[in-house]
Amino acid sequence: MFNLKYKDDLYKIILSVFVLSVISVFLIAVTVILFYSYPAIIRYGFPFLWVKEWNPPKEVFGALTFLAGTFMVTFLALLFAIPFSFGIGIFLQEYCPLFLRGIFTVIIEMLAGIPSVVFGVWGVLTIVPWLRESVEPFFDRHFSSIPFLKVEENIGYGILAASIVVAFMILPIISSITKDSLASVPKIAKDGALAMGATKLDVIKDVSLPYALNGIYGGIILGFGRAVGETIAVVLLIGNQAIVPKSLFSVGYTISAVLANTFTFAVISPIYASAEVELALILLAVSLIINIVGRNILNKVIGGRFNRSQFGGG
């Protein structure tokens, strides 16, 4: 028979083994990625980050086109998602009748659980034709003199299509965190403003949002983390051409998309493979930094209430 103390110790040991194995898998993954990218890091040095050409047969490798595509898609997705997410979060927490709040919250969480390939297929079937038939002709007629809004090929695929779909994918995480941060504003703080004669809008603007701001930053950063690594939906929508996109409607490529499309061939040539692993390393570093920063902010604001598993991945 175990006595209680002994049982506790046993649990502790078993749990430690699990924790340690997770940590070691992570460390091994990082080591492998560092190991395989090492030849490319040595051979191409820092210019890897700003060379435009990506030419496997000539063994010329520069990541600029992918970096540009990745950051454009991420930035635009955030730009589209943030205002809507704020609206949704504020509505759910402050204006939505209680019985509807539950239903809407479940719907938004379900949106977070949809696999990204489904988002991608949906984008191909709806967003791409919409861009091709309505949006691009409109911009071509009215804004063709503005370089950033120039329509080069009227095909619907490209940076904008990918950004719109990724925006939908990060909407749930940012809106639920906005909602949770608003929910964690102390009632007594809001009461203070109401007692002064503040309207509900005054309270949101002057008390709740300033209180919730750090949490909301955290949500944005996690949304960034998800957008930057988003793969399958982007592969289906961005056009997959290694050029630096000059316009919203250009086709492009992202780090994750090029890895998904070409890594199986790349392994044939050691230096090609190494260059691609270096791309993976950059992505890993960016998302790691972003996640750590975001999580720290969140933990400070809403304590342990935040749980990532809720937002799934895809």
Added chain:
Amino acid sequence: MAEQNEIKVEVKNLNFYYGNYHLLKNINLYFKRNSVCTLLGPSGCGKSTFLRTLNRMNDYTEGAKLTGEVLIDGKNIYDKSVDVVELRRNIGMVFQSPNPFPKSIFDNIAFGLKIHGIKNREFIVERVEKCLKYAGLYDEVKDKLHKSAFSLSGGQQQRLCIARAIATNPSILLMDEPTAYLDPASASIILDLITTFKKYYTIIIVSHNIQQAGRISDYSGFFLDGELIEFDEAGNFFTRPKDKRTENFITSRY
């Protein structure tokens, strides 16, 4: 008629419910102009809820229901024609723990003025300074008016909240255990403030502390399980309570 004029707030047949829970039962009492009244009672007896009926802070509470009347200067504040924003401008409220806004010291006090549409910068600056002086905080904060209110100590924050509550020049001050979380020295400062403030305001305070209440009250009321058991001038209330339950409470048997 002169008698009538002395009454600032009159509560008539007030009943309050949280859903089906009948919390406040047929409360009748009045508060005289420029007096300090403390409301005492064991935890959970409905003191805070009662205080919040006086500035309609329960309006937003889910499931809350109220019957009866609260007359301020003879006018029922639950009347359909009453503008809640205007009403609250006339009633300052201070809470159990300091709750400054996430803003600078200056903006905390200016907030009330701004939401009531006052834009004149000079007036605001003057008013902020005056309120800080009334609350006995000015000398301590005059060099850091634009620092965050959270940088102040608890006692200072509570005085800031008092300064904030009087910024819109109300005629009534509601305080819900304003010294509950303060150290004795800070609490004492606030009690002194209350005594000087009754020149300008009708003050209604919820308190747990019988000694403090005795020190500052002109009138006192005792609540038990949502009923007003006794209400009287402080002299009688603390020395010759009529009800046995009041006596038990002030001799600390609850």
